[in-house]
Amino acid sequence: MANYLSTTERETKEMLESIGVKSLDELFDDIPKDLRLKKLDLPEGKSQQETMEYMRALSKKNKVYDVILRGAGSYDHYIPSMVKNLASRSEFITAYTPYQAEMSQGILQAIFEYQSMVCSLTGMDVSNASVYNGANAAAEAMLMCTEKTRKTFVTFDNIRPDTLKVIKTYAKRRGIEVKVLSPKDGAADLKALKAAVGEDTSCVYLEQPNYFGLIEDAEEVGKIAHDAGAKFVMGCNPISLALLKSPAECGADIAVGDGQPLGLPMAFGGPYVGFMACTSKEMRKMPGRIVGETVDHDGNRAYVLTLQAREQHIRREKAFSNICSNQAYCALVASMYLSAMGPQGLKEVAESCTDYAHYLAAALEKVGLKRRDKGEFFHEFVTVSETGADKILKALDRAGILGGLKLSEHEILWCATETLTKADLDKAVEIIGRVK
Amino acid sequence: MNLIFEISEQGKRCATIRKPDVQKSSLAKKYLRSGNLELPEVSEVDFARHYTALSRRAFGVDNGFYPLGSCTMKYNPKINEEVAGLEGFTRIHPLQPQSTVQGALEVMETLQRDLAEITGMDAVTLQPNAGAHGEYTGLQLIAAYHTARKDFKRTKVIVPDSAHGTNPASAVMAGFEIINVPSDEEKGVDLKALKAVVGEDTAALMLTNPTTLGLFEKNIKEISKIIHGAGGLLYYDGANLNAVMGIVRPGDMGFDVVHLNLHKTFSTPHGGGGPGSGPVGCKKELAAFLPGPIAEKTARGSYRLVECKKSIGKVASFYGNFGVYVRALAYIVTLGAEGIKSCAQHAVLNANYLKANIEDLYPTEKGRHCMHEFVVSMQELKDKTGVSAMDIAKTMIDRGYHPPTMYFPLIIHEALMFEPTETENKRTLDEVIKALREIYEEAFKDPEYMKAAPHHAQIGRPDEVRAARQPIVKYTKE
Incomplete structure (x- = not known):
């Protein structure tokens, strides 16, 4: 019913006359008649009110949990009001990629600030304007590192499953071998890594913290990669970077990750934002948009899309990547989140996450859910228990609590963030204690 | 204007969070970062003014005329933003039990079906995050199709000289070699040149129709015959679908695989460069190769996620840019069959x-x-x-x-x-x-x-x- 046109019937008639045709149909004369469709088999349109009612009804068919103890790549964090409010300005929402620098300084500067913040978090020299999500950032990093004589990508079976799946898709048909090593006690097995890397290794990819929440000995992994002449790529949770050594401190050549924890809702998996940063040595191989500072002809500071000789619209088949649209708006939200939190706020979020996660781990231990792995962890950890995972999770579900993610019949991956309270955790543990 | 870093003052605070009411934990020192985190420190009013000033130096569809060719900068309806922001869509975890996200799966299944109808395709995946990402996915489908038929010689993708830069770049990422074909005097594909380059090594032709010159490719039936006659497939770059939706469908023109841009044709906002969404549709012969999971309606009327049998694998995490699907569905539902055509x-x-x-x-x-x-x-x-x-x-x-x-x-x-x-x-x-x-x-x-x-x-x-x-x-x- 609504169609968002803004032309009246009278205007339409005037316009047709001006063009010199009698009907709208005549404009489509180039389309062979026999190919034309009679009518789309779709329902009739709705009024906006009906659309709102329809979509609201759909949204209510989803269960929103009061307490969320599940992470595994999507995290429930507090999103400050000022982020939601300022990000909703329609100039940000309805703009295109800032091709025309003279009227897009706001978008360009926002991206420049985002890049600067990603560089602060990761310690790297250069960040791009974002890629699709964390998994794609890792896959793009793999392509960046691949060389004629180095085509083997090495990682451990303790990275996010979706990341591994996307990497495997991107490796296909490019002659890239993906070597997935078994972890030891959930973490990178340094001995196995040393044996696995060699002259054909393009890079070693490590997630910090890894999928099981464990903090890896990233510096050692980086050294092993570099000793073999390979690059070192780290995938990071951006909140954890407020506490943990930055990828640069660990010797990484490329740092990637998913920016969802930085002010983006879980939203059933997307849109999120993949961040990607590297050393200046790798800069000209980096995919995606990059905003740079320059001056205009009067010498005023100005921002532009730069180093475009890397990109598909210039290099076509010789481009390093096909990426064009990225997740700029999500990157804006992430940078707003970082500005709103500031260094102290971000550290407090990270500490709150670790405090609640460690409290939960200790409390679960008392009701028979023991940690599976020995190492230190950030805000996720795996438990093993005699009681089946399904039973535990169902009992929690009945109380409006989304428990951890079932990894196997008796293993659960838990997550805690600053959104929780001691009372939430005590309640969850009490329910689990009663499960037989 | 200043960068937010330049208005930063040590000790200023903006957003604040609750102090944890459990015991403090501590991590081993060897894991901790040294030095300060260089992030801005601003007050809330500083924050509000900074981002308002940035927004005033941005130009969107709401600001005025935006005839950016090939980008379809149509108006982004406000209702779509509101529905995408409903708590039932934003505060759901991607790995919740499927029985608790029936509404989200219904959004996906309905949109998949609507897009299949609009494009004349048999199956759709919503997973790709942008148009170029859709191209890449579509070309991997084509590669998988030929490989499954043990037709290993098809290593080349034909691209017209008027094509979007992403076309050749995507084809190379998917492991193909590129053959460029020139345009004829009418700015369509030069049929003679096309006939000269097709053969047993042709995997596909990538085409935008209307072309990037804004002209309908009148010889589409002939082109389809040439490509299919050589055993290749026809790929539709959906960047320009807005011109013909509801009037002619890629599937009826002979295309086998198509990607769409929800952020162009289906009114979802561009956000200064994304997030977009690049769903891919295909004919039934290619459906088994789609990246999963995709949403499916069961005989009992409930919804579930299923993997495709011979999937090329995942191309993005979880199910893609879900929030964009909510907006696109609200748009299609509002317009209906007639509205889309108009x-x-x-x-x-x-x-x-x-x-x-x-x-x-x-x-x-x-x-x-x-x-x-x-x-x-x-x-x-x-x-x-x-x-x-x-x-x-x-x-x-x-x-x-x-x-x-x-x-x-x-x-x-x-x-x-x-x-x-x-x-x-x-x-x-x-x-x-x-x-x-x-x-x-x-x-x-x-x-x-x-x-x-x-x-x-x-x-x-x-x-x-x-x-x-x-x-x-x-x-x-x-």
């Missing part, structure tokens, strides 16, 4: 109206109606006055309009590509026509002034060479 009709009407009233000065393809966009060549004006397509674009900025796409497609010299979209109103188009005619006259009267445009924008022309030669890509504290 979008295409009015997109074409607006483009032809603009074209008809400037083409005596801004020359374009003669004697044909354009589709949703048209490309003018300013070569003659440049020869006469020295004023280039770029100078015209920058002069438009001075008048408060976003310029059209410049210097694309590559086969047209001094190209400007106008796409007004169906949501533009006649009054604005009339103003723009008047402005463009005046600008043309100005090129003769004062070319030097135009070559220095814009004069009234946020900045003058930036030094792009300096930006690339001495890259400054982040803030550094002085």
Whole structure:
């Protein structure tokens, strides 16, 4: 019913006359008649009110949990009001990629600030304007590192499953071998890594913290990669970077990750934002948009899309990547989140996450859910228990609590963030204690 | 204006969180970062003013005329933003039990079905995050299809010289070699040249229809015959679907695989460069290769996620840009069958109206109606006055309009590509026509002034060479 046109019937008639045709149909004369469709088999349109009612009804068919103890790549964090409010300005929402620098300084500067913040978090020299999500950032990093004589990508079976799946898709048909090593006690097995890397290794990819929440000995992994002449790529949770050594401190050549924890809702998996940063040595191989500072002809500071000789619209088949649209708006939200939190706020979020996660781990231990792995962890950890995972999770579900993610019949991956309270955790543990 | 780092003062706070009410934990020192985290420290009012100032230096569809060709900058309905922000869509975890996200799965399944109908395809995956990502996915499907038939020789993808840059780049990422084919005099694919390059090594032809020149490829049936006759497949780049949706379907034109841009055709906002969404549809012969999971309706009327049997694998995490699907579905539901068709009709009407009233000065393809966009060549004006397509674009900025796409497609010299979209109103188009005619006259009267445009924008022309030669890509504290 609504169609968002803004032309009246009278205007339409005037316009047709001006063009010199009698009907709208005549404009489509180039389309062979026999190919034309009679009518789309779709329902009739709705009024906006009906659309709102329809979509609201759909949204209510989803269960929103009061307490969320599940992470595994999507995290429930507090999103400050000022982020939601300022990000909703329609100039940000309805703009295109800032091709025309003279009227897009706001978008360009926002991206420049985002890049600067990603560089602060990761310690790297250069960040791009974002890629699709964390998994794609890792896959793009793999392509960046691949060389004629180095085509083997090495990682451990303790990275996010979706990341591994996307990497495997991107490796296909490019002659890239993906070597997935078994972890030891959930973490990178340094001995196995040393044996696995060699002259054909393009890079070693490590997630910090890894999928099981464990903090890896990233510096050692980086050294092993570099000793073999390979690059070192780290995938990071951006909140954890407020506490943990930055990828640069660990010797990484490329740092990637998913920016969802930085002010983006879980939203059933997307849109999120993949961040990607590297050393200046790798800069000209980096995919995606990059905003740079320059001056205009009067010498005023100005921002532009730069180093475009890397990109598909210039290099076509010789481009390093096909990426064009990225997740700029999500990157804006992430940078707003970082500005709103500031260094102290971000550290407090990270500490709150670790405090609640460690409290939960200790409390679960008392009701028979023991940690599976020995190492230190950030805000996720795996438990093993005699009681089946399904039973535990169902009992929690009945109380409006989304428990951890079932990894196997008796293993659960838990997550805690600053959104929780001691009372939430005590309640969850009490329910689990009663499960037989 | 200042960077947010430049208004930062140590000790200022903005957002605050609750103090944890459990015991403090501590991590081993060897894991902890040293040194300060260089993030801005601002107060809430500093924050609000900074981002408001940035937004005032951005230009969106809500600000004015935005005829950026090939990008379909149509109006982004507000209701779509509101529904995508409903708690039942934003505060759900992607790994919740499927029984608790039936609404989300219904959104996905309904959208998949609607897009299949609109494109004339049998199956759809929503997973790709953007148009180029969709191209990559579609080409992997094509590779998987040939491989499954043990037809291993098909290593080449044919791309017209007028194609989007993403086409060849995506095909290379998917492991193919590129063969470029020239355009004929009518700016369509040169059939002779096409016949000369197809063969047993042809995996696919990638085509945009209407083409990037805004013209309908009249020989589409013949092209389809040539490609299919050689055993190849036909790939539809959906960037220009807005011109023909509800009127002709890629599936009926002979295409086997198609990607769409929800952020162009289906009104979801561009957000300054994304997030987009690039769903891929295909004919049933290719459906088993789609990246999963995809949503499915069961016989009992509930919804579930399923994997495809011979999937090429995942191309993005979870299920792609779900929030974009919610907006696109709200749009399709509002428009319905008739509304969708009228979008295409009015997109074409607006483009032809603009074209008809400037083409005596801004020359374009003669004697044909354009589709949703048209490309003018300013070569003659440049020869006469020295004023280039770029100078015209920058002069438009001075008048408060976003310029059209410049210097694309590559086969047209001094190209400007106008796409007004169906949501533009006649009054604005009339103003723009008047402005463009005046600008043309100005090129003769004062070319030097135009070559220095814009004069009234946020900045003058930036030094792009300096930006690339001495890259400054982040803030550094002085």
